[in-house]
Amino acid sequence: MNSDTQDRDTAQDIAWAVVESDIGPLLLAATDRGLVSVCFHADAAVREKLLAQLGARLGKELVEAPESARLAEPIRQLAAYFAGGLREFTLPLDWSLTSGFNRQVLRELATGVPYGAVVGYGDLARRVGQPGAAQAVGSAMGSNPLPVVVPCHRVVESDGGLGGFGGGLETKRLLLALEGVLPQPLF
Structure with a gap:
C-alpha cells in the first residue's frame, strides 16, 4: 500500500475497489468494521450510483483504494471462491446496511x-x-x-x-x- 492510500484509508472512510470475477466486475466496499457491500455488474454507471448511495447511507467518505488492507482479504477470498478453492468465507462483515x-x-x-x-x-x-x-x-x-x-x-x-x-x-x-x-x- 502506498503512503497516499494509507493516508486516505482512515476509520472514517469507506474503502472501495472494483475487481473482476467469473460473473463480471464486482464493486467491494469495506469500513473499519468489515466488508459492507458487494455489488454486481459494477460498470461506471452502477459504480457512480452505488457509491453515492453508500456515502449517503453510511455518512462516510468513499475512497477508491484497491490496495487497502481492508479489501485485501475480501479480494483474496473471492478470487479463491471463483477458482473453486474456497467453500466458506471467513471475513469480518459490517451489517450496517441491513437491520x-x-x-x-x-x-x-x-x-x-x-x-x-x-x-x-x-x-x-x-x-x-x-x-x-x-x-x-x-x-x-x-x-x-x-x-x-x-x-x-x-x-x-x-x-x-x-x-x-x-x-x-x-x-x-x-x-x-x-x-x-x-x-x-x-x-
Whole structure:
C-alpha cells in the first residue's frame, strides 16, 4: 500500500475497489468494521450510483483504494471462491446496511446454508422463527448488501425454481453451477 492510500484509508472512510470475477466486475466496499457491500455488474454507471448511495447511507467518505488492507482479504477470498478453492468465507462483515428481520435472515443464511446446498424461502423463514414469512425472506434476499459472501444465490423456490436474484438469473445459475448445485452451462 502506498503512503497516499494509507493516508486516505482512515476509520472514517469507506474503502472501495472494483475487481473482476467469473460473473463480471464486482464493486467491494469495506469500513473499519468489515466488508459492507458487494455489488454486481459494477460498470461506471452502477459504480457512480452505488457509491453515492453508500456515502449517503453510511455518512462516510468513499475512497477508491484497491490496495487497502481492508479489501485485501475480501479480494483474496473471492478470487479463491471463483477458482473453486474456497467453500466458506471467513471475513469480518459490517451489517450496517441491513437491520431487523432482514439482518436476522441474512445472518442465518450466511451461517446456516453451506456451499453446494440450497434452501427454500419458506424453509429459511421457518429457521428464523417466522414460518409464514417466505415473501419477506424474498425481500431480504433482494436487499442483501453482501451477495456471494452472504449467499442469497442459494435460496430457491420450494418447487425447485430458481426464484429471483438481484444480479440476474444468469448470474445465479453461474454461482449455483460453480458450487455444483446445477450443471455447468453448455455454452
